[in-house]
Amino acid sequence: MQGIGQSGLLIVAALTAPAGLAEEWxxxxxxxxxxxxxxxxxxxIELGKQLFFxxxxxxxxxxxxxxxxxxxxxxxxxxTTSMGVHGLAGPRNAPTVWNSAFHSxxxxxxxxxxxxxxxxxxxxxxxxxxxxxxxxxxxRVRQIPGYVEQFRNVFGxxxxxxxxxxxxxxxxxxxxxxxxxxAYDRFAKGDESALNAQQQRGLKRFNELGCTGCHRPPAxxxxxxxxxxxxxxxxxxxxxxxxxxxxxxxGREAVTKDPADRHKYRVPTLRNVALGxxxxxxxxxxxxxxxxxxxxxxxxxxxxxxxxxxxxxxxxGALTGPxxxxxxxxxxxxxxxxxxxxx
Amino acid sequence: MQGIGQSGLLIVAALTAPAGLAEEWxxxxxxxxxxxxxxxxxxxIELGKQLFFxxxxxxxxxxxxxxxxxxxxxxxxxxTTSMGVHGLAGPRNAPTVWNSAFHSxxxxxxxxxxxxxxxxxxxxxxxxxxxxxxxxxxxRVRQIPGYVEQFRNVFGxxxxxxxxxxxxxxxxxxxxxxxxxxAYDRFAKGDESALNAQQQRGLKRFNELGCTGCHRPPAxxxxxxxxxxxxxxxxxxxxxxxxxxxxxxxGREAVTKDPADRHKYRVPTLRNVALGxxxxxxxxxxxxxxxxxxxxxxxxxxxxxxxxxxxxxxxxGALTGPxxxxxxxxxxxxxxxxxxxxx
Numbered sequence: 001m002q003g004i005g006q007s008g009l010l011i012v013a014a015l016t017a018p019a020g021l022a023e024e025w026x027x028x029x030x031x032x033x034x035x036x037x038x039x040x041x042x043x044x045i046e047l048g049k050q051l052f053f054x055x056x057x058x059x060x061x062x063x064x065x066x067x068x069x070x071x072x073x074x075x076x077x078x079x080t081t082s083m084g085v086h087g088l089a090g091p092r093n094a095p096t097v098w099n100s101a102f103h104s105x106x107x108x109x110x111x112x113x114x115x116x117x118x119x120x121x122x123x124x125x126x127x128x129x130x131x132x133x134x135x136x137x138x139x140r141v142r143q144i145p146g147y148v149e150q151f152r153n154v155f156g157x158x159x160x161x162x163x164x165x166x167x168x169x170x171x172x173x174x175x176x177x178x179x180x181x182x183a184y185d186r187f188a189k190g191d192e193s194a195l196n197a198q199q200q201r202g203l204k205r206f207n208e209l210g211c212t213g214c215h216r217p218p219a220x221x222x223x224x225x226x227x228x229x230x231x232x233x234x235x236x237x238x239x240x241x242x243x244x245x246x247x248x249x250x251g252r253e254a255v256t257k258d259p260a261d262r263h264k265y266r267v268p269t270l271r272n273v274a275l276g277x278x279x280x281x282x283x284x285x286x287x288x289x290x291x292x293x294x295x296x297x298x299x300x301x302x303x304x305x306x307x308x309x310x311x312x313x314x315x316x317g318a319l320t321g322p323x324x325x326x327x328x329x330x331x332x333x334x335x336x337x338x339x340x341x342x343x
Numbered sequence: 344m345q346g347i348g349q350s351g352l353l354i355v356a357a358l359t360a361p362a363g364l365a366e367e368w369x370x371x372x373x374x375x376x377x378x379x380x381x382x383x384x385x386x387x388i389e390l391g392k393q394l395f396f397x398x399x400x401x402x403x404x405x406x407x408x409x410x411x412x413x414x415x416x417x418x419x420x421x422x423t424t425s426m427g428v429h430g431l432a433g434p435r436n437a438p439t440v441w442n443s444a445f446h447s448x449x450x451x452x453x454x455x456x457x458x459x460x461x462x463x464x465x466x467x468x469x470x471x472x473x474x475x476x477x478x479x480x481x482x483r484v485r486q487i488p489g490y491v492e493q494f495r496n497v498f499g500x501x502x503x504x505x506x507x508x509x510x511x512x513x514x515x516x517x518x519x520x521x522x523x524x525x526a527y528d529r530f531a532k533g534d535e536s537a538l539n540a541q542q543q544r545g546l547k548r549f550n551e552l553g554c555t556g557c558h559r560p561p562a563x564x565x566x567x568x569x570x571x572x573x574x575x576x577x578x579x580x581x582x583x584x585x586x587x588x589x590x591x592x593x594g595r596e597a598v599t600k601d602p603a604d605r606h607k608y609r610v611p612t613l614r615n616v617a618l619g620x621x622x623x624x625x626x627x628x629x630x631x632x633x634x635x636x637x638x639x640x641x642x643x644x645x646x647x648x649x650x651x652x653x654x655x656x657x658x659x660g661a662l663t664g665p666x667x668x669x670x671x672x673x674x675x676x677x678x679x680x681x682x683x684x685x686x
Contacts, residue, residue, distance in 0.1 A: 053415055062410065062426045072396055072674045080686040083405045087430035089686055274678040278685065288679035317678055328669040331415045335617040335660055336631035342621065343423040343432055 026218035027185040028271070032101035032175050033224070038116060038168045040175060047150045048173030050329045051166060056144075057137045058129035060085045061340030065122065065170065069097035071177065071326065074275025080283035084122075085130035091249060093283030098323075099271045101175040102219035105228030108281045109252040110266040113228075115171035120163060134163045141166060143339045146332020176324070179271060183318035188217070195318055202315025205308050209300055214267045220319060222267030230264040233281075234298030244284035246298065251281070274317045289313050369561035370528040371614070375444035375518050376567070381459060381511045383518060390493045391516030393672045394509055399487075400480045401472035403428045404683030408465070408513065412440035414520065414669065417618025423626035427465075428473035434592060436626030441666075442614045444518040445562035448571030451624045452595040453609040456569075458514035463506060477506045484509060486682045489675020519667070522614060526661035531560070538661055545658025548651050552643055557610045563662060565610035573607040576623075577641030587627035587637065594624070617660045632656050 034040055051057070052071075055064040068082040069075050075096035077083075082094045092108055100106065106118035122128040123137050131137045141147050142161050151160035154169065184203075186194035195203065206212065214222060214231050222229030234246045241247055252261035265281055278284065279291035292312050296304035304312075377383055394400070395414075398407040411425040412418050418439035420426075425437045435451055443449065449461035465471040466480050474480045484490050485504050494503035497512065527546075529537035538546065549555065557565060557574050565572030577589045584590055595604035608624055621627065622634035635655050639647035647655075 055413070056421060060426055060430070061421050067405065070398070070674075072672055073676065078399060078404050078681040078683040083403055085430065087403070087428065275676050277677075277679055277681040283686075286680060286685065313679060320676075320678070323673060326671040328671050329415055330666060331413075333416065333618050333663075334620075335663070336620055336656060337629060338421040338620040340421040342626075342629065 024217060025188050027188040028099070028102075028178065028180040028182070028218040030178070030180050032099070032178055034175060035114065035116075038172060040172050041154065043150070044154045044169050044172045045176055046173075046329075047147075047154055048169035048171070050147075050150075050331055051141075051170050052173055053329050054331050056331075056340055057123060057131065057140055058085050059131055059341075061338075063129050065097070065119075068094040068122070068128070071097070071323075074098065074272050075100075075177065076276055078277070080278055082128065084125065084128035088127040088130075090125065090127040092281055093278065095268055096272055096276055097174060098177050098179055099219055099221075099269050101178060102224075102269060102271075103221055103266065104224045104226060105266055108265050108268075109255045110228035110230060111252075111255045113226075115174050116164070116167040119167040119170040119174075138163050138166060140339050144332050144334055150332075179321050179323060181322050182271070182320060184315075185218075187318070195315070198311050198314040199318045200315075202311035202313070203318075206312050206315055209296065209302070209304075209308075211295070211312075214299070215270050220270035220273075228266055230261070231267055231299070232263050233265050234263070234294075236298050236301040238294075238297035240285075240294045240297055244280070244294065245282060246280065246284070246294075249281055270316055271319050272321065274313075274320050288316065292316070367560060368531050370531040371442070371445075371521065371523040371525070371561040373521070373523050375442070375521055377518060378457065378459075381515060383515050384497065386493070387497045387512050387515045388519055389516075389672075390490075390497055391512035391514065393490070393493075393674055394484075394513050395516055396672050397674050399674075399683055400466060400474065400483055401428055402474055402684075404681075406472050408440070408462075411437040411465070411471070414440070414666075417441065417615050418443075418520065419619055421620070423621055425471065427468065427471035431470040431473075433468065433470040435624055436621065438611055439615055439619055440517060441520050441522055442562055442564075442612050444521060445567075445612060445614075446564055446609065447567045447569060448609055451608050451611075452598045453571035453573060454595075454598045456571075458517050459507070459510045462510040462513040462517075481506050481509060483682050487675050487677055493675075522664050522666060524665050525614070525663060527658075528561075530661070538658070541654055541657040542661045543658075545654035545656070546661075549655050549658055552639065552645070552647075552651075554638070554655075557642075558613050563613035563616075571609055573604070574610055574642075575606050576608050577606070577637075579641050579644040581637075581640035583628075583637045583640055587623070588625060589623065589627070589637075589641065592624055613659055614662050615664065617656075617663050631659065635659070 052065040055062055055067065058064070063084050068077045070077055075098035076094040081089050081092055083089045095108065101115060106112040106115060107121070112118035112121060120134055123131050124134055138161060148161055151165055155165045183194045183199070216223055230252055234241050247263055250262055252264040253259060274288055277288060278286045279288065285291045285294055289309055292309050293304050296302050395408040398405055398410070401407070406427050411420045413420055418441035419437040424432045424435055426432045438451065444458060449455040449458060450464070455461035455464060463477055466474050467477055481504060491504055494508055498508045526537045526542070559566055573595055577584050590606055593605055595607040596602060617631055620631060621629045622631065628634045628637055632652055635652050636647050639645050
């Protein structure tokens with residue numbers, strides 16, 4: 001499907017790059033990549049959903065995946081950095097879980113190579129869910145008959161309730177958390193009316209400035225690379241660096257211990273970025289408008305004027321939603337007793 | 344509708360008390376009492392639901408009504424006492440929000456005369472949602488265009504976003520949080536097979552012992568009295584009093600300053616009590632089985648044997664659910680900015 005937008009950009013939904021565009025303006029697929037060893041099934045997705053929303057696998061019984069990755073909102077928590085058990089806050093802003101399945105690596109520093117691996121991290125982070133070990137967490141799952149039954153049905157065998165299987169179920173659920181069908185996607189599929197004139201100008205500037213060099217359609221994240229796609233942030237000096245403490249975090253270097261990885265981060269998706277304030281790895285930048293200017297200064301070495309900034313912000317708004325209708329899960333019970341330890 | 348249960352109890356769904364029973368064994372109505380000044384409408388209920396699930400009206404942006412009154416579970420948080428912002432915990436166990444609309448007064452000490460009044464409390468409790476004032480909370484609501492539009496549609500007028508209207512919307516939503524149709528309700532309506540033999544024995548013992556004196560069908564809470572129905576707990580001395588620190592809390596006296604109200608509490612509903620562990624105002628009693636024994640000792644002055652205890656626990660389990668299917672709400676956005684203050 002092809003069409004000429006009002007802006008004169010050639011819009012295609014095919015895999016070929018249109019003339020005059022550095023990137024392929026693809027619509028988001030309905031289904032993200034699925035690993036061969038964790039195929040999607042309805043029962044597994046339903047189990048993963050319950051685990052995602054269940055706060056009982058945090059030390060205090062108060063923090064679930066959804067606490068910091070709120071699916072009723074932009075898939076994150078509107079906070080500078082997330083707050084876990086006992087009111088503790090870590091150093092990083094919660095990335096959105098929406099469309100995380102289109103990232104080849106997880107976490108800001110890409111330290112997890114899959115959603116399955118990622119799912120295990122927050123459970124034992126002492127400033128997040130605060131469990132002493134994954135064994136302690138899975139021991140709680142084993143105390144809940146409704147989970148034991150579902151794990152057996154989904155994974156088979158008497159010892160189906162394992163950390164790896166729990167992670168697989170959560171990851172399978174997360175692979176359903178995708179938002180194709182945004183205004184941008186409809187535009188990319190040929191509906192010129194899906195983006196207004198300002199959004200189309202924003203798309204064009206986004207492309208001309210080179211934003212697509214890292215934020216590539218269709219997910220507007222980095223390209224899918226097995227080892228991850230990392231970029232130094234901030235690259236150029238600017239007053240923002242000091243103002244927002246952008247170099248206080250060593251980024252991927254903390255994972256690899258390689259100085260070449262200092263201040264390197266995975267390129268995050270811009271899908272639903274309008275719902276993701278505040279911005280960047282440390283959540284220090286309060287507005288999307290300011291975030292766009294910070295990116296122009298720090299990555300492109302330019303000062304973006306207000307009109308261009310507004311146009312790009314308008315375009316980024318076209319990457320919001322739509323969000324799939326979802327039922328509230330029922331969490332399986334332990335009648336007559338709580339598995340959350342007493343205060 | 345009438346029928347003779349296997350236990351020989353006469354079961355009726357009518358308002359007349361059957362012969363031989365101290366109480367009317369009524370099924371739960373589908374609709375709880377609704378105040379004349381806050382009629383139920385779908386739009387109001389939908390608005391109240393969003394407010395109920397929205398954590399942005401807590402100081403840290405991490406605590407919503409649902410955090411401590413989890414609708415995916417028993418309408419509470421499985422904790423001894425609830426944990427609010429900054430990991431702070433108050434002195435009381437979270438009562439279930441399920442069927443709270445059948446209570447004539449709210450909170451353990453009955454200090455709120457309606458759900459509308461109750462809804463305002465936790466927002467400004469410093470160990471719960473931690474806002475400095477209701478004005479501060481409603482100022483946040485006013486920053487969210489999707490809420491402003493809904494308040495105008497539901498309540499009318501340009502100044503529709505008020506604390507009272509927010510409380511009305513939340514209360515209207517809470518009046519939908521009812522669980523008629525439990526095994527007990529089906530039994531009360533004449534389906535003898537709805538309770539097994541043990542549950543029927545438990546019902547009989549529950550009645551014979553006098554539990555229904557306070558926990559009256561159909562909600563198994565106190566009777567509906569405008570000023571509330573309060574009972575001293577614990578009434579009798581027993582080793583439990585010290586073991587579980589049952590008299591450390593002065594109860595309703597703290598509200599009325601009347602020594603006659605010392606250790607008095609509203610009689611809570613037993614609907615879904617099996618999902619409400621741990622138990623009592625301070626959450627000190629870990630299991631339902633132990634809670635039943637504590638009640639027998641402290642309120643009836645008797646030591647309940649294990650068989651009776653097990654039978655009553657089985658009967659109480661028949662007061663669980665069913666829970667209405669519910670969609671996950673979408674919380675209206677503030678694109679490009681967060682209304683939660685920076686860390």
